[in-house]
Amino acid sequence: MQRFNSFNEGIFLPLFGSLSMLKLDWKFLIEAFQNGNYFEGTLYELFSLLFVLYVAKFTTSFLIAIATKIPLRDSIILGIIISTKSSFELAYLLIAFENAKICAAVFTFMGIYILFNSFFTPMAIHFLYDRSKRFVSYGKRSLRHKTELQTQxxxxxxxxxxxxISLLRATSPSKCAINKF
Structure with missing residues (x-):
């Protein structure tokens, strides 16, 4: 599974996303925004439902994270990650569209929503979560700050x-210890 993971995530997942986005009705989207009727009827209801679902998923995951005493910033990040639409939702929508369960307008709108959501979520996570600050206090607990390290x-x-020899060099031993080998 580890051998094919990078192949799947590097080739098949972007290919699936690209081919799914080609099935969107771009002509409908352009005409709807030119005419100004993009918030009428079912699309308005769909947008409202998506917003309510996103807020509900974010709020519940955020409150559960706070209840389990996860720090505030990590709780917000967890809420954003759980609320994100991903390739699973896109696959579900594609199957529903191909089986004629949803119309082209709904599929187009949901596809654009998933595209924007998956585009902005990593940027928000990168902005909120800085991995370099998380382990600053562990800097003095490395092997370099120990006075003596005995290895067999x-x-x-x-x-x-x-x-x-590479292990010994990485742990910064004295030069005489490496020369014994």
């Missing part, structure tokens, strides 16, 4: 020698 190395094959 067992070499079964000649291939293990270079790996053990």
């Amino acid at each position: 190395v067992c070499i079964n094959k000649p291939d293990n020698i270079t790996a053990m």
Whole structure:
């Protein structure tokens, strides 16, 4: 599974998203925005439902995270991640559209919503979550700040020698310890 994970995420997932976006009715979308009637009837109801669902998913996941004593910033990030529409919703919409369960206008609007949502969510997470600040307090707990590190190395094959020397160099031992090998 690990061997094919990067292949799936690097090739098949973008290909699926691109081919799904080609099925959107772009002509309808352009005409609706030119005429100014894009908030009429079912599209207005659909937009309202999406907004209510997003807020409900965000609020429940945020409140549960706060109740389990997760920090405020991490709770907000968790709420954003859980509320995000992704490729699973896009696949569901594509199947519903191909089986004629939803019309082209609804599929187009939902596809655009998923596209914008998946575009802006990583930027929001990157803006709110800084991984470098999270582990600042652990800086002095590395091997470099220890006074003495004793290691016992067992070499079964000649291939293990270079790996053990690399390990010793990475832990910054004295030069005489490396020269013994």
